[in-house]
Amino acid sequence: MKKTILLIALVTVTGSIFAKHSVSVSKKEKSAILPGAKAGPKKTTTSGTISFNATTAKDAKPKGENKTVIASIDIVKGTVAFEVIVKNFSFENPMMQEHFNSPVWMDSEKFPTANFKGNIANLSAINFKKDGTYAAQVKGDLTMHGVTKSVTSAGSISVVGGTIKIASDFNVALADYGINGPAIAAGKVATESKVSVSAELK
């Protein structure tokens, strides 16, 4: 009987120690990805910028930008990720914003977010411990309008005193993502949109 009680007590004490340990680990892991986190290989921001320009000779209005982009980079694994709420793209013209979010373009009611997940292909060429600007090749999957496509993009990574700045410009063929509105057919929206991404990660 004494042995049984002792065993139960031992199991309980051991269990609580393990439980405490797992809670503290998960909290630590979470703190590494919370906004403003400084330590660890994962750097983030919630104020990245993505702008797009689909203007044509017929219409100079289809362009907008989103300044509340979540971005992250893992300097050890070389992973890069972006996430955005589509409706937070802002435009000067209300009609353009309405068109952008409508079912014939981004259909943001149905597809409220867009994201990119990828890897730095030439990770070994970038020294995150040394200030400087490095050319980077990023390959990954871009998901928007409910369609995921593989993209490769050239860009730059600047390291300035522990802060990492990333910038990239690339073109997106709207038809690849199932975007084929009448404005595109009429030549008012470019078939390929220029996309610029920039973020300062800490």
Add this chain to the structure above:
Amino acid sequence: MEVPIKKKYSFFKKIGLLALILFIVGIAWVLYVFNEKYSDTTKITPAYTLNALDLIHEFERNDSLANKKYVEKIMVLNGEVSEVEGVDSTVNIKMADSTSGSYVIFAFQQQDKGLAEKIKVGEKVSIKGSCSGGAFSKILETEFITFKRCAINN
């Protein structure tokens, strides 16, 4: 009985004048819509006034319902600034739940960027803006709610 020529001309004149007026109104409407700009947010009556943390908790409970209720609505949010984050040459203001990490972020309209840049972490502020909705971030593992065309409300 034959309609006098003078009356016939008068009828066509009226039709022509009406067509011309409709054409001019149509052109003016198209020009207005194409060149319209967003009104200054400070001059728009808000649909909702809330505490930022209450809004965060509402999105955390059910963001589908919260999106249906608040997206594209002009709202005033009151709360404490948890972070002032640089973006391009200006700043975004954040109000976060320190327990969950979920946050509201405000991007400012051109005319209010200067005021936003003076705001400090810890300050209690009131911000008016257009809600773009919220979602669960797979990167941060928190709920995030975004606002655009924001203005300082106090």
